[in-house]
Amino acid sequence: MFRPRLGIALILSLSLGVAACGSGGDSDEGADAKSLTLWHYEAPNSAMGIAWNKAIELFKTSHPGVEVKFEEKSFEQIQQNAGMILNSDSAPDILEYNKGNATSGLLSKQGLLTDLTDEVTARGWDKKLSPSLQTTAKYDDDGIMGSGKFFGVPNYGEYVMVYYNKDQFKKYNLAVPTTYEEFTKAMDTFVQNKVTPVANGGAEYPAQQIFYELALSKADRAWVDDYQLYKNKVDFKGPQLTYAAQTYADWVAKGYIGKDSAGIKAEDMGVSFIQGKFPIMYSGSWWYGRFADEIKNFEWGTFLFPGSSLHPGSSGNLWVVPEKSKAKKLAYDFIDITMTPEIQNLLGNSGGVPVAADTAAITGDKNKELIDNFAKLSAADGLAFYPDWPAPGFQDTLTSGVQGLINGSSTPQKLLEDLQKPYDENLADLGK
Structure with a gap:
């Protein structure tokens, strides 16, 4: 889910001159692109918001001439409209997006996300992600997480x-x-x-x-x-x-x-x-x-x-690169920055759960407790993902169903019946 994940969705349009990108590449990957449009939806004073904003600063330094523009949207707006947006010419070049079968998995199945497998291996991101964290980054041909190709990169838990x-x-x-x-x-x-x-x-x-x-x-x-x-x-x-x-x-x-x-x-x-x-x-x-x-x-x-x-x-939300991105090489450069020790340590010291921080660099009892508890849960196989992941649109079904229990317009039995139907329909669509 969501995390969602909370607060303000920041849509950042970064305009830059022809940049000397670290990964090089041909024009098809946008190596000579003059702009990068990046979306994320974190509150500025959240751990992720602090870390991503610092990553943008570092990106601007390594790619001179960057102009940053913000447009506010909510997590829910992105969640509900991502398929339509990414299938249009207004798709961003990179965005932070919700993980799971019903979200990133569905978009990968629809061909809307770039296969990042080669880039993940070439840049060593796979070595920074434990097997449990890779679960939400990989999707098979049916859009089911846990195996197949990398369609996103998580950099926090x-x-x-x-x-x-x-x-x-x-x-x-x-x-x-x-x-x-x-x-x-x-x-x-x-x-x-x-x-x-x-x-x-x-x-x-x-x-x-x-x-x-x-x-x-x-x-x-x-x-x-x-x-x-x-x-x-x-x-x-x-x-x-x-x-x-x-x-x-x-x-x-x-x-x-x-x-x-x-x-x-x-x-x-x-x-x-x-x-x-x-x-x-x-x-x-x-x-x-x-x-x-x-x-x-x-x-x-x-x-x-x-x-x-x-x-x-689970892992945190994923950085994904839309198939229609016009600046894929720049997008990969940005992801690379978020995986550096500087950003990972900042994430941990701002109250987040980094995936590749230097634990000796994390200060404060609360920050250490947060990260230690996540490590214990991961080691004990205690992370159970989120309730809305199994089927497309399941978040709306769950929200309205539980609302019914709160305001008295529904019953436990009706809630379970309402949940079973879309879940089974999704299984039928998958031939299961």
Whole structure:
């Protein structure tokens, strides 16, 4: 997903003179291109936003005459319109895009993305990416991740965790929960004191990530592989998703999640936590650097969702090069800069999860904890990707379905039925 991933989508149009590109090449690859159009959708003070903006500065230095222009768009706008945009003459030369079967996989299957395999090998990017991180960068002829050709390059990782307001936990004498039972007891305490525990964004991806984590708490790796990689058929009325749907509805009924959160967007959810309005927020590591920068009035921390060995997470979004790019060599140069120690270390020290940083160069206890937890999850095979990945358009189906549980317009049974249909239709399209 998404990360999405959050905040502002920055569409950068970089105009440059004929540049001496490090990779050389013929005119078909845009080696003599005079401009590069680059898109990314990170908030300027997020870890990725800081790192990518620095990468742009370095790119301008190595490619003199660069002019940078910004146009604001949201992650959702790019998510919904990428296929149409990349199939037009207005396609950018490089963009940061969501990974997974339903997004990058679909575009690769449609022939809209450049095969980067040779470039990945030639520039040594493959040596900087662990096998688990390469999963979301490779897609087969059906657009299914995990094998085949490289159609993108991730240069950060991400995972979903519980952010909590230490001051509010202390106010009610609550310790960091280590079991699911302790977690629900903590939320009960907040409700009893007329405090809605969980900040939620029902109008976008955050709400469905809670739903998915609840399913993962009853799942194993085999179930994740069936759901994400189509190794076996998934019964949406099986124990994992049935538990998730019913428990989510119970959380709403108990007041853990506000019924008014159905229309809240991710950005507003994050701002509400920054303002101290909620003691708990369940979302991704992409918020980490921003919280470190913007939270001034209380102490905060994180913990992994208790009672589960699997958590939403993966490599970060991918840098992809549209097939219609007119400046592919320049695009490869930019990706190369994002993989350098300077940018990777900056990413880690800004609250991100770099894939190729010098760990000795990472400072600050919070930054080290964030990166160490990701390393532990990766080593334990605990990253379970995201709920919307299996089928094109599944994010919209999940969002509307979980919204129904929040505002009471749907039921757990109906949600599962609504999810099963598009999932099975996608399998049929793939001949599975």
